[in-house]
Amino acid sequence: MPEGHTLHRLARAVDDAFGRTTPEVSSPQGRFAEGAALLDGTVLEGAWAHGKLLFVDFAQDRTLYVHLGLIGKWFVLPVDPPGSEPPVVGEVRLRIADEHHVADLRGPMACTVVDQEEVARLVDRQGPDPLQPVGAHNDPDAAYRKIARSGKTVAELLMDQTVLAGVGNIYRCEVLWRHRLHPLRPGRSLRRASWQLIWDDLVHLMPWGVRTGSIITLDDVLADVRARVEAGEAVEVPREFAVYQRTGMPCLRCGSAVRQKVVAGRNLFWCGGCQRRT
Numbered sequence: 001m002p003e004g005h006t007l008h009r010l011a012r013a014v015d016d017a018f019g020r021t022t023p024e025v026s027s028p029q030g031r032f033a034e035g036a037a038l039l040d041g042t043v044l045e046g047a048w049a050h051g052k053l054l055f056v057d058f059a060q061d062r063t064l065y066v067h068l069g070l071i072g073k074w075f076v077l078p079v080d081p082p083g084s085e086p087p088v089v090g091e092v093r094l095r096i097a098d099e100h101h102v103a104d105l106r107g108p109m110a111c112t113v114v115d116q117e118e119v120a121r122l123v124d125r126q127g128p129d130p131l132q133p134v135g136a137h138n139d140p141d142a143a144y145r146k147i148a149r150s151g152k153t154v155a156e157l158l159m160d161q162t163v164l165a166g167v168g169n170i171y172r173c174e175v176l177w178r179h180r181l182h183p184l185r186p187g188r189s190l191r192r193a194s195w196q197l198i199w200d201d202l203v204h205l206m207p208w209g210v211r212t213g214s215i216i217t218l219d220d221v222l223a224d225v226r227a228r229v230e231a232g233e234a235v236e237v238p239r240e241f242a243v244y245q246r247t248g249m250p251c252l253r254c255g256s257a258v259r260q261k262v263v264a265g266r267n268l269f270w271c272g273g274c275q276r277r278t
């Protein structure tokens, strides 16, 4: 399942391609025909994400809500040549298109038209998103209150979208390593200051995921990417992590072996040496 930065990046792509225009909206597969008919011919005002939820606002208080789930795919592609009709490949639930861009959605967990009340309800059920500004509906303290009274492991809580929105397996493993926190300690053992470090670090790291399309969690990689971006150079981000998928390899900080365990159906990775339980 994509992590939150992917959804924010997709929202930007939809916004850049179709924002403040009136694209064609259709459902080639037919399963979203009624919803598409509601949106077709109205102004697409903008797209945004909260965690792994994607919203595309249209005029007349109509919002398209999309959740990709495990297998959903959605890309914005150029139409080549402009003005031509791109062929429909596979089961396309939703197509947004104009003469220059086409965005075909396949296999989503959710694709539906909702109103503002429903948008608010969906967002309020989610935890705060480190990629959104802090505010009444995006409050990291609310996440800490849930963590601090939970006996579940910190690893599980960080991936629970109702606690914290957008973080997936890679960011959670890596951010815990960055702060030497053991993933299997219970939420209620996490101090307020440690939570603040996690939140602030995600706020620092995740925008680079949106910017580059790649998860960056190593300081030296980030420094290099930042320098290249600032120099206006093309950036290819190496797929390097501290602990994620590095089972048995030496920790980059202390040299101890990286450990692995399946927790709540997902592989968890951490350093057996420098990530402390208390």
Ligand SMILES: [Zn+2]
Pocket: 251, 252, 253, 254, 255, 256, 271, 272, 273, 274, 275
């Ligand atoms: Zn270590």
